[in-house]
Amino acid sequence: METPAFLDRDRPDVPDLVVPGGVTPFYLQGRPVRGRLVRLGVLTDVLLTRHDHHAVVNRLAGKALALVAGLAAALKFQGAFSLQIKGDGPVTMLVADCTDTGALRFYARTDEDALNTLLQETPNPTDRELLGDGYMALTVDQGPDTDRHQGIVDIAGDDLAAMAMHYFSTSEQHACWVYLCCTMTDAGWRAGGLVLERIAGEGGTHVVGQDDADASWETATILASTLSTREVLDDTLAPATLLHRLFHEEGLHVSHPRALAYGCRCSRARLASVLEGFDTDDLDHMCQDDGLIVMTCEFCNIDFRFPRKDIAPRTA
Numbered sequence: 500m501e502t503p504a505f506l507d508r509d510r511p512d513v514p515d516l517v518v519p520g521g522v523t524p525f526y527l528q529g530r531p532v533r534g535r536l537v538r539l540g541v542l543t544d545v546l547l548t549r550h551d552h553h554a555v556v557n558r559l560a561g562k563a564l565a566l567v568a569g570l571a572a573a574l575k576f577q578g579a580f581s582l583q584i585k586g587d588g589p590v591t592m593l594v595a596d597c598t599d600t601g602a603l604r605f606y607a608r609t610d611e612d613a614l615n616t617l618l619q620e621t622p623n624p625t626d627r628e629l630l631g632d633g634y635m636a637l638t639v640d641q642g643p644d645t646d647r648h649q650g651i652v653d654i655a656g657d658d659l660a661a662m663a664m665h666y667f668s669t670s671e672q673h674a675c676w677v678y679l680c681c682t683m684t685d686a687g688w689r690a691g692g693l694v695l696e697r698i699a700g701e702g703g704t705h706v707v708g709q710d711d712a713d714a715s716w717e718t719a720t721i722l723a724s725t726l727s728t729r730e731v732l733d734d735t736l737a738p739a740t741l742l743h744r745l746f747h748e749e750g751l752h753v754s755h756p757r758a759l760a761y762g763c764r765c766s767r768a769r770l771a772s773v774l775e776g777f778d779t780d781d782l783d784h785m786c787q788d789d790g791l792i793v794m795t796c797e798f799c800n801i802d803f804r805f806p807r808k809d810i811a812p813r814t815a
């Protein structure tokens with residue numbers, strides 16, 4: 500039986516941090532538009548600084564976190580919503596996920612030599628230059644006994660927001676408009692974004708014609724395009740105030756905000772269970788000279804150490 504997390508005293512310290520108003524959902528009354536304003540706040544800094552990535556990789560990772568937070572908040576699911584990007588650029592793998600309760604985590608794998616080469620030529624590379632060519636997948640994972648919903652598209656566009664919009668235009672039915680930002684501020688790393696989705700018109704108070712719906716969607720995206728990084732990442736500017744600035748003439752209705760949190764689900768018990776799935780030879784091979792097997796959580800950048808003698812394979 501697995502040790503419940505709260506009894507798992509050997510779990511290394513990870514931040515117990517919640518950002519109460521991390522995601523602010525809203526819709527435009529009578530228009531085919533709903534959206535989420537995302538602001539990770541101090542959580543950005545806590546998540547990014549657990550790793551030793553270059554600032555350009557942090558900027559990309561922060562935007563990936565804002566994206567999964569903004570997309571997950573619109574879905575009805577229990578489990579994890581994840582973004583995976585695998586390309587042939589210096590960032591070889593980027594994974595970010597968000598649970599139904601707003602728990603966020605990420606990891607990135609980089610080819611340091613390739614990254615240094617790129618940075619010598621291009622000190623401020625685009626997301627595309629970091630990722631190269633490859634694919635991007637969005638997955639809803641609701642546990643081992645359920646189907647995983649997955650959509651995969653080629654990496655297209657210069658930045659992560661464009662890649663996400665490309666994903667929605669090719670693999671989903673509805674249009675999506677995405678703005679993402681991440682930067683180092685006086686208060687540390689900050690990331691955020693705005694996601695607009697075009698929904699079927701039945702949500703409004705009156706039935707709008709197709710031309711009206713097209714015009715409303717276009718107006719909303721034009722207004723959203725006026726957003727600046729400074730506004731999105733300004734912790735002192737209330738999300739509702741910012742949304743009001745953009746959409747006050749468009750029937751803005753702000754819904755209850757949702758919390759975001761530091762959210763890795765790694766635990767000593769879970770990793771021990773993974774080790775018990777290996778056979779004796781594999782375990783002996785993994786064992787270091789000091790008699791320990793080290794398992795690293797790539798999300799938290801934490802090493803868990805298990806004495807080899809304490810691990811018994813399930814199938815001896």
Ligand SMILES: [Zn+2]
Pocket residue numbers: 763764765796797798799800
């Ligand atoms: Zn972890």
